[in-house]
Every structure is written in structure tokens, then in C-alpha cells.
Amino acid sequence: SNLEITLSVDGEVKGRGTTADLARSVPELVxxxxxxxxxxxxxxxxxxxxxxxxxxxxxxEVVCSVEGIGDLRNPVTE
Structure with a gap:
């Protein structure tokens, strides 16, 4: 309910927030x-x-990390 989310591009953190910042809670979204x-x-x-x-x-490479869950890695192509 309050997990850290980070967004990185090529290893440089570009954004940081938490799941508590979402407009709806994770259980509501599910x-x-x-x-x-x-x-x-x-x-x-x-x-x-x-x-x-x-x-x-x-x-x-764009990486979205969610604390305790893992990373979603996306290479940028053309």
C-alpha cells in the first residue's frame, strides 16, 4: 500500500513515488x-x-522498479 516506485533511464533515476500516490488503491484497481x-x-x-x-x-533502457516486486526493463528501439 506504500511501495516505492522508481523510473530510471540508462541507470539514472528520473522519477520517484509510491503506490500511495495512486488515485485508487491497488486493491481497488484489481x-x-x-x-x-x-x-x-x-x-x-x-x-x-x-x-x-x-x-x-x-x-x-527504461526501468520501472517497484519495491519488493521487481523491475520491468524496456529497451527503446526505433
Missing amino acids: ALASSMFTLLPGDIILTGAAFPSIPAGPGA
Whole structure:
């Protein structure tokens, strides 16, 4: 309910926040999503950007980290 979220580009932290900053709690988001469709193991619920738009060009690596859960790594391509 209050997990740290960080956004990094090529290892440089560009944004920091917590799940407490979300407009709805994580249980509310899961309940809302599951009322509209079936959630399966491995499904991801995207909540939108918690940080301002951050430019990242081809070849960059964007990493979103959630405390206690792990990292989502995305290479930027063309």
C-alpha cells in the first residue's frame, strides 16, 4: 500500500513515488479490472504515468522498479 516506485533511464533515476500516490488503491484497481475482464496469472494492470514525460532515444533502457516486486526493463528501439 506504500511501495516505492522508481523510473530510471540508462541507470539514472528520473522519477520517484509510491503506490500511495495512486488515485485508487491497488486493491481497488484489481477489483475494478476484474469486474471488467478475467485476470490471469502474469497479467499486468497499467495505471498510467506517475511521472512526467521523459525522453529516451533508441538504445536507451527504461526501468520501472517497484519495491519488493521487481523491475520491468524496456529497451527503446526505433
